[in-house]
Amino acid sequence: MTAFLQSTFNGLVSGAFYALLALGLAVIFGMLRVVNFAHGAFYMLGAFGAYVLLAEAGVPFWVALAVVPLALALLGMALERAFIHRLTRLDPLYNFLLTFGLTLILQDLVKLRYGVQSSPYEVPAGLRGSVDFGLFDFPTYRVFILGFAVAVCVGVWWALARTRVGMVVRAATERPELTRALGINVGRWITPVFGFGIALAGLAGVLAAPMRAVNPLMGADLIIVVFAVVVIGGLGSIFGSVAAGFGIGMVQAWAEAYLSAFPIVAQTIVFIVMAAVLLWRPAGLFGRAEAPA
Amino acid sequence: MLRIENLSAWYGEAQVLRDAGLHVDPGEVVTLVGRNGAGKSTLLRCVMGLHPGWRGSVELDGTALGNLSADRRARRGLGWVPDDRGSYATLTVTENLTLPPTVGPDPWSLERVYEAFPALYQRRNSAATTLSGGEQQMLALARVLRMGARVLLCDEPTEGLAPLLVQQVGDLLREAKRHGVTVLLVEQNLRFATSVADRHYLLAEGRVTAAMENSEVRSRERELLSYLGI
Ligand SMILES: Nc1ncnc2c1ncn2[C@@H]1O[C@H](COP(=O)(O)OP(=O)(O)O)[C@@H](O)[C@H]1O
Ligand SMILES: [Mg+2]
Numbered sequence: 256m257t258a259f260l261q262s263t264f265n266g267l268v269s270g271a272f273y274a275l276l277a278l279g280l281a282v283i284f285g286m287l288r289v290v291n292f293a294h295g296a297f298y299m300l301g302a303f304g305a306y307v308l309l310a311e312a313g314v315p316f317w318v319a320l321a322v323v324p325l326a327l328a329l330l331g332m333a334l335e336r337a338f339i340h341r342l343t344r345l346d347p348l349y350n351f352l353l354t355f356g357l358t359l360i361l362q363d364l365v366k367l368r369y370g371v372q373s374s375p376y377e378v379p380a381g382l383r384g385s386v387d388f389g390l391f392d393f394p395t396y397r398v399f400i401l402g403f404a405v406a407v408c409v410g411v412w413w414a415l416a417r418t419r420v421g422m423v424v425r426a427a428t429e430r431p432e433l434t435r436a437l438g439i440n441v442g443r444w445i446t447p448v449f450g451f452g453i454a455l456a457g458l459a460g461v462l463a464a465p466m467r468a469v470n471p472l473m474g475a476d477l478i479i480v481v482f483a484v485v486v487i488g489g490l491g492s493i494f495g496s497v498a499a500g501f502g503i504g505m506v507q508a509w510a511e512a513y514l515s516a517f518p519i520v521a522q523t524i525v526f527i528v529m530a531a532v533l534l535w536r537p538a539g540l541f542g543r544a545e546a547p548a
Numbered sequence: 549m550l551r552i553e554n555l556s557a558w559y560g561e562a563q564v565l566r567d568a569g570l571h572v573d574p575g576e577v578v579t580l581v582g583r584n585g586a587g588k589s590t591l592l593r594c595v596m597g598l599h600p601g602w603r604g605s606v607e608l609d610g611t612a613l614g615n616l617s618a619d620r621r622a623r624r625g626l627g628w629v630p631d632d633r634g635s636y637a638t639l640t641v642t643e644n645l646t647l648p649p650t651v652g653p654d655p656w657s658l659e660r661v662y663e664a665f666p667a668l669y670q671r672r673n674s675a676a677t678t679l680s681g682g683e684q685q686m687l688a689l690a691r692v693l694r695m696g697a698r699v700l701l702c703d704e705p706t707e708g709l710a711p712l713l714v715q716q717v718g719d720l721l722r723e724a725k726r727h728g729v730t731v732l733l734v735e736q737n738l739r740f741a742t743s744v745a746d747r748h749y750l751l752a753e754g755r756v757t758a759a760m761e762n763s764e765v766r767s768r769e770r771e772l773l774s775y776l777g778i
Contacts, residue, residue, distance in 0.1 A: 425638045426647055433634045436596050437648040438622030438695065543637070 257390045262512040263505055268397045270504020271404030275459040276481045277488060277496035278411060279452035285428030285491045286448040287335075289342055292354040295478025296361040297327055297453050301460020302469045303365055306374050316379035316465065323461050324454040331453030332446050339449065358475070365471040373468035382465075400462050407458065408497050415493060424448060428491065480507075483529045489542020499540060503528065549574040549730050550595070550699055555604035556754075557590050564590050566754040567604070572699070577721060577731040579741040582751035583776055588734040589631050591751070592701045595732075596628045597621045608699065623651050627697025631704050631734075633684040634691075635676035641668055644676045644687055645694050652696025654727060661690045664720075682713040689720055693729075700724065700731045706740050718744050736776060738769055 276294060283291050304323035308314035314322070334357070342350050378396045385392040415421035426434045427441045435441050460474075467473060484503050488495030503525055510524040520527065532540060550572040557565040564587040572578045582588050593599040595606050597618040606613045608624055622628070636644055645661060645668075662669035665686050671679055676687060685705055692700055702721075706714045714737070721731055721744045735741045741748060742762045750758040750772075765772065 422639065422643050422647060426636055426643075429636050429638045430634070432598055432618070433628075433630065433636075434647070435618040436598055436622055436628045436630075437691070438619050438651055439648070440617075440619045 258512065259509075260388075261391050261393070262508040264393055264397070264401075266505035266508025267501055268401050268504070269507060270501035271401050272459050272463060272477065272500075273481055273484045273504055274408055274497045274500030275404055275455050275462075276478070277484045277500045278408060278493065279455035280481065280485050281488075281491055281493050281496040282411075282424070282455075283449055283452035284485075285493070286424060286445055287339065287343070289339060289350055290354070290490075291452070292351060292478075293357040293361065294452075294456050294481070295474030295476075296358040297331065297456040297474070298460040298463070298477065299365065299471060299474035300327060300330075300361060301457035302376075302464040302467070302473060303369070303374075303460075303471075304457065305461045305464040306376050306469045309376065310374070316461075319464075320458070320461050324457040327457035328450035328454035332450035335446050335449040340445070362471045362475065369471070371471060373470040376464040376469055378465040396465060400466070403462065404459075407455070411455075412493070412497075420444070480525050483525045485539075487529050487532045487539055489539030492539065492541040492543075495539055495541030549576075549609060550732060551605075551607040552591070552595065553605045553607075555591065555594060555606065556602065557587065557594055557599055558601040559590075560601075564754050565594070565602075568751065568754060568756050570749045570756050570759075572730055572732050574730055575725065575728050576747065577725050577733060577745045579733045579735045579745045579748045580751055581735055581738070581741065581748060581772070581776065586751045587754045588751055589703055592628065592703055592732070592734060595621075595701055596626060622648065622695070622697075625652050625696075625698035627692030627695055627700045629688045629692055629700065629702040629705055631707070633681070633688045635679065635684045635687060637675050637677040639676060640673050641676050641679065641687060642672045645691050648691065648695045650694070650696045652698045655696030656690070656693045658694065661694055665690060682709050682716075685709060685713070685717065686720070689717065693720075693724060698728075698730060700729060700733075702731060703734045704736060705733070706735065706737050714740055738765060738772060738776075742766055 276298060280291060280294055283289060301323050304326065305316065305319040308319050308323070309316070338353060342353060382396040382399050385394050386398050415425060423434070423439055423444060427439065427444060431441055463473070480503070484499045485496055487503065488497070488499030506524060506528060510521040514521040514524070536542075552571070553569045555565050555568045556563060568587070568591060570578070570580070580588050580591065590599060594602045597613065597616055608626065613621060636647075639647065642658070645658060662672070667683055668687060668690065671683070676684065679687060689702070689705060705717050709717065718740060721733070725731065733741070733745060742765050745762070748760045748762075748765050749756050750760065760768075
């Protein structure tokens with residue numbers, strides 16, 4: 256029982272990263288119809304941003320948690336204005352080429368300056384040690400990540416469900432053409448939404464810095480699972496991406512704990528789940544078939 | 549008020565409008581009738597600025613709309629009621645109504661909409677796509693009235709509706725007209741058309757081939773119905 260709870264908790268923490276990344280991908284896809292293959296690179300930049308700020312300027316974790324996502328949002332918005340917005344009129348293949356190319360450029364720029372070895376990042380002072388949950392202890396920092404990620408997801412949900420901007424984003428996501436014909440300047444919201452999605456990736460990166468190895472390829476490994484998460488949740492479904500993020504985190508942790516006799520299954524469980532979901536529901540668990548314009 | 553001249557439109561290589569022309573004066577209700585596939589919806593989409601492949605001229609209040617974006621056209625007072633009713637599944641009924649900005653001098657208030665349509669009020673917090681077809685049609689019409697649109701572009705609002713609901717749509721359009729709203733109405737139901745409209749245009753193979761008064765439509769009803777294939 257203790258082992259089960261512990262692996263569940265670990266799964267939820269991995270799931271927190273998947274959920275934050277998938278959420279950003281979902282809002283970006285919804286509004287821009289662009290699959291951002293560079294999302295993992297922005298997550299990596301988030302972690303490196305925190306590392307560089309601390310190592311070279313002594314900027315503490317808490318400041319980085321606010322500053323790095325904001326800076327990446329600005330970078331994302333600049334890239335959207337310069338390149339990404341050109342994709343709307345092009346074949347989807349260019350979507351892949353541009354955002355994947357961007358990934359390689361960002362990764363190599365970081366490699367050039369910091370090499371490929373992992374850089375250490377200390378857990379911030381107030382979050383060291385562990386919390387006693389009775390049956391087991393759990394690292395305080397991981398509890399923090401889980402709480403923080405859940406709060407961010409709930410906050411985003413609230414903003415989408417209850418604010419005027421959220422309503423416009425939902426409308427433009429569901430029916431972009433009709434929304435324009437009803438007098439809404441959809442284009443005005445595209446750049447900020449892209450920046451917001453990138454900020455979520457950066458936030459996940461900062462959160463990852465004290466827990467995961469900070470290196471130029473950290474995003475590349477993670478993002479493959481995140482794409483599986485997005486497909487399972489239903490491409491473009493906000494709720495689906497968050498639920499699938501936490502769900503897949505748990506499934507992965509359980510597979511590691513209980514299927515260690517079948518390492519091939521344990522390591523590929525995400526893609527086995529994805530294949531099964533796609534056979535059962537081709538649009539994903541919470542996706543809807545492509546809506547009219 | 550609304551003047552269309554030499555309007556041509558294409559889907560890829562296929563031309564669906566060929567130098568179509570018509571005009572609607574302020575406060576008039578004018579219908580556009582024509583067979584399925586004649587290009588009626590495409591014409592409305594061109595007026596709304598939603599169709600990319602077009603040539604010709606569309607004027608509102610004497611100014612050419614040119615390449616003005618759809619949202620700017622809406623802000624100038626055009627209110628589109630699309631043929632699929634345009635309900636958002638991810639928005640509640642109230643949100644469907646309050647999404648558009650108010651663009652005209654005389655917008656309906658939300659209270660007025662709900663007073664006129666108690667059924668919408670009862671379902672105000674439900675997703676709009678859970679409403680019946682008739683309710684969704686009322687929602688789409690109420691939405692453009694709440695915007696205060698001065699020119700409505702209604703694409704077959706009575707299609708598939710029970711007679712009682714058709715009558716309600718008629719009442720609504722007549723009330724809008726009383727308040728000075730101008731309407732270009734795509735319609736297949738000739739009885740309904742003559743009961744709400746001042747004049748009629750016939751669109752055939754992408755051209756406006758006839759302009760008719762109510763009396764002419766009534767006297768040619770059989771011929772027109774068989775031409776429309778109804
Ligand atoms: N998205 C589209 N792509 C290609 N052809 C289309 C499309 N929409 C409509 N058409 C064609 O254009 C013609 C006019 O369509 P439409 O304007 O919808 O006619 P109507 O509303 O009068 O029934 C039809 O022949 C139809 O098949
Ligand atoms: Mg049509």
